[in-house]
Amino acid sequence: MKILLKSVRIVDSLSEFNGQTKDILIENGIIQQIADSIENSADQTISGENHYVSAGWIDMRVSPKDPGYESKEDLNTLSAAAMTGGFTEIVTLPNTKPVVQTKEAISYIKNFALSQLINIYPTGAISKNCEGKDFTEMLDLHQAGAVAFTDGDHTLWNADILLKTLQYLAPIDALLMNRPEEPSMTIFGQMHEGIESTLLGMKGISSTAEELMLMRDLKLLEYYLGENFNPNNNSCLHFSTISTKNGVELIRQAKAKGLPVSCDIAAHQLAFTDKDLRDFDTNLKVNPPFRSQEDIAALQNGLEDGTIDVIVSDHNPQDEESKNLEFDMADFGVIGLETAFSVVNTFSNLSIEKIIEKLTTNPRKLLRLKNVSIKEGNQANLSIFDPSQNWIYESKNIQSKSKNSPFIDKKLKGKVKVVINKGKIFMNK
Secondary structure, eight states: OEEEEEEEEEEEETTTTOOOEEEEEETTTTEEESOOOOOOOOOOOEOOOOEEEOOOOEEEEEETTTTTTTTTOOEEEHOOOOOOOOEEEEEOOOOOSSOSHHHHHHHHHHHHHTSSSSSSHHHHHBBGSSSSSSSSOOOHHHHOOOOSOOOSSSOOOOHHHHHHHHHGGGGOOEEEEEEOOOOGOTTTTTTESSSHHHHHHOOOEOOHHHHEEEEEHHHHHHHHHHHHHOTTTTOEEEEOOOOOHHHHHHHHHHTTTTTTEEEEEHHHHHHGOOOGGOOOOOOGGSSOHHHHHHHHHHHHHHHHHHHHHHEEOBOOOOOOHHHSSGGGGOOBBBTTTTTHHHHHHHHHHOOOOHHHHHHTTEEEEEEEEOOOOOOTTBOOOOEEEEEEEEEEEEEEGGOSSSOOOOOTTOOEEEEEEEETTTTEEEEOO
């Protein structure tokens, strides 16, 4: 099959064609030619007025729900949502039923992905059942294909297990990912702790809960490294879904020391504050919670100066039975695969180049994955998009099985057009 991309602007810092507008010919999944103009009969020609192309996007934080919670999402609808959002690769959390803590669980996800356009990289649980009490067989999980290790939605609260995990993963150069939250401080918490939570009469989730866990983990990392560490090493400890001003500053200071740390934020954190919860819309119930405008400004700065390495969707499908309830009874989480790029493009001041960097090269480097670049002879793993197109996110077009999004019926800027991977092509509606 021949696919011809006409007059697309290349956004790829690893490509010699970065920043240039070119035609790209793809044949049988391989980039055959990149030139100013290509006249070649193709099975499919893709052209547009303001089309950009980059290496395929990768999402480092996706809750698959399958197996165990297929009423919320299954792997087929997850794949459709990912492609619609421009992602050719996703990294799944282990919080399924059963938990991803065996070679068989890893194989279940990897085998499904073999026939799909998207690549799916499962993470393995660090502790059994993600309870923080005893270790899984991480080395076996790594050999089976786990791309990183995390307890996912659950914070790794046990300091001894976190410390020993850093030691266990060092010989295989694998990434430990932790969501920083001191769980004893967030029991029954519903939203960001502040004036708004007081006015609404809801128990708050303090910024300090995130910052305490960050301080603990960074201290343990320093203890583990001792005096002899290489400041040029790739990150061995990654913090997921940072949300506070002081949290960003703690990571900035750690990086200034040369500590091998990295972090990500969820795209939706840039779009809302705790004031938006006054209508008790449960689609705005997320963890970490939407915080203050000051926190958003700090996240923006962290993205701009490189303190924040990666943008994730934190895709967490919840069905009607989990969301159509009183606010304090509803589950946390929003779907985000289909809107992550558009939300960041709409609500941040980042250039397209920096957004793409945090969706492509940065996450692949952290996960020790092979670089993907737009180069003749390379496999075509591409995302094509129009960063200037305005569109409405409508419920009827949602590909995810769940509809728990605060962006429904809202205008967003930046529309995914096509994704190409493994010789397959997906055209967005």
